[in-house]
Structures are given as C-alpha cells and as structure tokens.
Amino acid sequence: MKVRKAVIPAAGLGTRMLPAAKAVPKEMMPIVDKPAMHYQIEEAVASGITDILIITNRGKESIEDYFDYSPEYERHLEMKGKAEELEALRSIANMANITFIRQKEAKGLGHAVLCAKEFIGNEPFAVLYGDDLIESDTPTTKKLVEIYEKYQKGAVGVSLVLPELIHKYCSLKVEAVEERIFSCTDMVEKPSPDKVMSYYSILGRVVMPPEIFGILESIGYGYGGELQLTDAMGELARRKGVMAYDFPGTHHDMGSKLGLLKANVTYGAKHGEIGEEFRAWLKKFVSEELL
Numbered sequence: 001m002k003v004r005k006a007v008i009p010a011a012g013l014g015t016r017m018l019p020a021a022k023a024v025p026k027e028m029m030p031i032v033d034k035p036a037m038h039y040q041i042e043e044a045v046a047s048g049i050t051d052i053l054i055i056t057n058r059g060k061e062s063i064e065d066y067f068d069y070s071p072e073y074e075r076h077l078e079m080k081g082k083a084e085e086l087e088a089l090r091s092i093a094n095m096a097n098i099t100f101i102r103q104k105e106a107k108g109l110g111h112a113v114l115c116a117k118e119f120i121g122n123e124p125f126a127v128l129y130g131d132d133l134i135e136s137d138t139p140t141t142k143k144l145v146e147i148y149e150k151y152q153k154g155a156v157g158v159s160l161v162l163p164e165l166i167h168k169y170c171s172l173k174v175e176a177v178e179e180r181i182f183s184c185t186d187m188v189e190k191p192s193p194d195k196v197m198s199y200y201s202i203l204g205r206v207v208m209p210p211e212i213f214g215i216l217e218s219i220g221y222g223y224g225g226e227l228q229l230t231d232a233m234g235e236l237a238r239r240k241g242v243m244a245y246d247f248p249g250t251h252h253d254m255g256s257k258l259g260l261l262k263a264n265v266t267y268g269a270k271h272g273e274i275g276e277e278f279r280a281w282l283k284k285f286v287s288e289e290l291l
C-alpha cells in the first residue's frame with residue numbers, strides 16, 4: 001500500500017525554547033522568512049504525501065492560521081498589483097490536505113502519534129517530528145517511503161550522534177544491508193552507558209505500519225513518564241525488524257537555541273534574496289569580531 005499520509009507532532013511544550021515558546025510555538029519559529037513547519041510540509045509533499053495531520057495543543061493556533069488563507073494580506077497584495085507574491089502566499093494554504101487535532105496533554109511523542117490513529121486508519125504513514133529539520137537534496141521522508149515499500153518494514157531515519165551525547169537520544173542495534181541502509185532489531189530510548197547498542201539514533205523522520213498504534217496502546221509509559229514512540233518502534237523492531245536509513249544532509253534541532261541559530265545561518269547563506277549580502281556580512285563579522 002502506498003504511503004500517502006503523514007503526521008506532524010507539534011504539541012510539545014518546547015521548554016528548551018522558553019521564553020519565546022510562550023508566544024511562538026517552536027515549530028513556527030522562523031528560518032529566515034518561513035516557519036520550520038513550512039519546510040516540513042514541503043518535505044512531505046515532495047515525498048508523495050497528500051494528507052497531513054498536524055498535532056497541536058493550546059496556544060499553537062498560529063500553525064492553523066499559517067496554513068489558511070489570509071484575506072487581509074491577499075487584498076493588500078492584490079491592490080498593490082503584486083501578483084507573484086500573492087500567488088506565493090495563497091499557495092501555502094493549498095500545499096496539501098492539512099488537518100489538525102489537539103493533544104490535550106503533552107504526554108509524549110508516542111501519545112501524540114496515537115492521537116492520529118483514526119486519521120491514519122489501516123495504512124502506513126510517515127511521521128515528521130515537528131521540530132526536526134533536515135536539509136538534504138533528496139527529501140529524507142521520500143527515501144524512507146521507498147525503503148518501506150521495498151522491504152515492507154517500518155523505516156527510520158538515523159544519524160550517528162556523538163558518544164557523549166547518545167544518552168540524550170536513542171540507540172539502535174543495526175546491521176548493514178546496503179549503502180546507508182541497515183536492518184535494526186532493537187532500540188532503546190535515552191540509553192544508560194551499558195544499554196548503548198550503537199551511536200546511530202533516530203533523528204526526526206520515520207515511516208511506520210499501522211500496527212504501531214496497537215503497540216502504542218499496549219506498552220506502558222516510559223522515560224520521563226511519557227509514552228515514547230521509540231519504545232513502540234523498539235517493540236516493532238524486536239518483533240519484525242525495521243529498516244534504518246543513514247540520511248545524507250544536515251539535521252537541525254529547531255527545539256534548541258543553537259539549532260535554530262545554525263539553521264538560520266545555513267538557510268540564510270543560501271537564500272535567493274538576501275544570501276549574498278548575508279554571506280558578505282557573516283564573513284566580515286567572523287573575521288573582525290570573532291578572530
């Protein structure tokens with residue numbers, strides 16, 4: 001069955017981005033002139049996804065507004081005769097069939113994904129973690145969809161993380177199968193040193209079969225008292241195996257201050273309108289202020 005649906009969990013508290021997260025969801029913090037969530041939707045659409053469910057909660061109404069029409073801006077651009085800008089603005093609301101549901105309490109990523117059970121039904125689906133941005137020529141989700149369809153197994157996007165940081169991520173038991181592709185038979189969330197199986201960790205993109213919902217319903221709450229998606233995927237890996245894809249490109253953690261800054265610098269440096277000027281300024285800043 002083709003993968004045509006995706007879930008984007010964006011209901012986390014975003015405590016690492018306080019105080020800004022009080023007013024702006026971390027998933028909506030701008031990278032130059034577009035919110036992080038815009039890039040997620042672009043990636044999903046470029047991966048063949050047509051139907052997207054965004055999991056939100058109280059205080060995240062700006063996400064819904066962003067993917068809706070904006071009559072005031074549109075009227076203004078129309079009056080000024082700015083046809084191109086008008087078209088670009090209107091197209092945001094038509095990128096995909098986007099619907100929203102609220103996770104009433106932030107009980108973990110697994111709990112957020114479980115909120116999508118009815119929307120997904122009995123088909124495979126992608127999950128794009130709302131605060132993980134991947135800068136890559138080939139959309140990571142597209143590649144995961146291909147791997148899912150080829151192996152008929154859940155597929156997770158992984159990267160090597162620094163050994164001293166693995167305790168903040170998850171750790172996967174992997175065996176190489178093809179270039180950049182591994183079979184994975186176990187995984188553990190936030191491993192203690194004796195539980196580390198490799199330094200490969202899941203960073204923000206997975207494609208799962210619908211049976212993950214049954215597993216989420218049957219496992220208990222895990223690390224931090226939250227329902228962990230990793231725990232459910234670990235159970236799936238032990239039962240049937242999943243595939244891991246070491247994606248090329250750069251991962252940006254939009255849930256952290258440093259991640260947001262780095263994303264703005266790299267996207268800013270490549271930006272069509274301001275890239276050249278920004279690169280010149282950055283060069284000067286680095287040589288005059290930092291060296």
Ligand code: UTP
Pocket residue numbers: 009010011012013014015016017027055103105106107108109111112129130131132255
């Ligand atoms: P994180 O664990 O990074 O989100 O979840 P968090 O809890 O907001 O992080 P802190 O507070 O800064 O430590 C990864 C993604 O899953 C979503 C988040 O919004 C983020 O996009 N999420 C997390 C939910 O939708 N619901 C949850 O209960 C937890």
